[in-house]
């Protein structure tokens with residue numbers, strides 16, 4: 250299954266992608282995670298990307314496209330993938346289409362997780378991520394057993410720098426102006442399913458699976 254998950258920041262794309270990896274037997278490919286790993290490793294790409302990420306702006310295509318193409322060419326992505334955070338613009342979607350066409354592949358589905366703007370800031374500002382395994386929590390909606398410690402691996406929980414309120418507002422605006430046009434783009438190609446993004450993670454997973462025709 251070659252799947253794209255669309256949705257504003259904080260819609261739950263990362264949580265859902267990780268849950269779906271097992272059912273779909275396909276790896277999550279999250280552009281934001283790849284960029285954060287490059288920032289941590291202080292690669293040239295990471296150092297360049299960081300300034301954009303800290304502002305909540307999109308990282309330029311010349312940094313993102315090569316990184317995604319390389320990831321898609323790895324063995325575990327040959328029979329399917331779950332793209333999370335990419336594409337973020339119509340231009341990126343067009344490049345993705347050409348990358349896949351060169352490999353005689355195409356997307357099977359695009360699922361958009363729809364969440365209203367006012368919900369997003371509330372969700373993201375309480376979000377905490379495990380530094381070790383990447384598990385995500387919310388201080389109110391899904392608190393860890395011990396504050397600052399991951400239930401799964403005891404790793405340290407942290408708040409992403411770009412999850413601070415001002416940056417979240419910038420990211421929401423970027424989504425509205427640059428990413429939401431993808432809803433029309435994929436709507437026209439007949440690949441899009443929109444699902445309601447409010448509810449427990451398991452309910453949302455069920456909605457996605459039913460949009461994919463898997464029950």
Ligand code: AMP
Nearest residue numbers: 280281301302306307308313334335337
């Ligand atoms: P995310 O983890 O998907 O919320 O992404 C975090 C940040 O990484 C975004 O705010 C952007 O600065 C950058 N980013 C992630 N994916 C992309 C992309 N496809 N194109 C441009 N910038 C991206």
